[in-house]
Amino acid sequence: xxxLTVRAAADRLGIGYSTLKQWIYRGxxxxxxxxxxxxRVADAEIERLxxxxxxxxxxxxxxxxxxxxxxxxxxxxxxxxxxxxRIDGLLGQVRLxxxxxxxxxxxxRDALDELKLRRGDDAVAIVxxxxxxxxxxxxxxxxxxxxxSTPARPSGHSGSRVLxxxx
Numbered sequence: 001x002x003x004l005t006v007r008a009a010a011d012r013l014g015i016g017y018s019t020l021k022q023w024i025y026r027g028x029x030x031x032x033x034x035x036x037x038x039x040r041v042a043d044a045e046i047e048r049l050x051x052x053x054x055x056x057x058x059x060x061x062x063x064x065x066x067x068x069x070x071x072x073x074x075x076x077x078x079x080x081x082x083x084x085x086r087i088d089g090l091l092g093q094v095r096l097x098x099x100x101x102x103x104x105x106x107x108x109r110d111a112l113d114e115l116k117l118r119r120g121d122d123a124v125a126i127v128x129x130x131x132x133x134x135x136x137x138x139x140x141x142x143x144x145x146x147x148x149s150t151p152a153r154p155s156g157h158s159g160s161r162v163l164x165x166x167x
Contacts, residue, residue: 003032003040012046014079015122016097074126078103082121087112096125
C-alpha cells in the first residue's frame with residue numbers, strides 16, 4: 001500500500017492542496033500520520049475519493065439551447081478552485097487557483113450566470129488553443145548573456161527571404 005503526501009494526493013485527485021487539507025481536517029479523508037505529524041494518504045483512499053466524485057456513467061450537463069453535453073473533446077483540463085469572480089456589464093472574469101499558479105479567463109456574463117460559480121467552488125479550465133508559447137526565465141544569479149552584434153548589411157538586403165505563392 002503506497003502512501004502519498006497531501007500535495008501528491010491532491011495532484012492525483014485534480015484538486016487544490018488546500019481543498020484536500022480542509023477535507024482531512026473535517027474528517028472526510030482518512031489519512032495516517034508520520035512521527036512528525038505529517039498526513040499521508042493511501043492509494044485506496046484516493047481510489048475511494050475518485051469513485052465518489054466520478055459517476056459511473058458520463059455526466060450529462062444540461063444546456064439551455066440544444067440538449068445535453070455528454071462528453072467534451074478538450075484534453076487539456078486544469079482542475080482548480082475559484083479564487084475570484086468579477087462581473088462588469090456583459091463580461092465576467094474568473095480567476096482559478098491551480099496549485100501555486102493562477103489562471104484568469106474572461107467569459108460572458110450569461111455563461112457565469114449559468115455556471116453559478118462562486119469563490120471557493122471547484123472548477124475545471126479546459127484549454128483549446130492553436131498556439132502555445134514557451135519561455136525561459138533568466139537566472140537571477142547569472143547576468144543575462146549579451147548577443148554579439150552583427151555587421152550591418154547593405155541597404156535593400158534584409159537578411160531573410162520571403163517566399164510567395166501565386167494564387
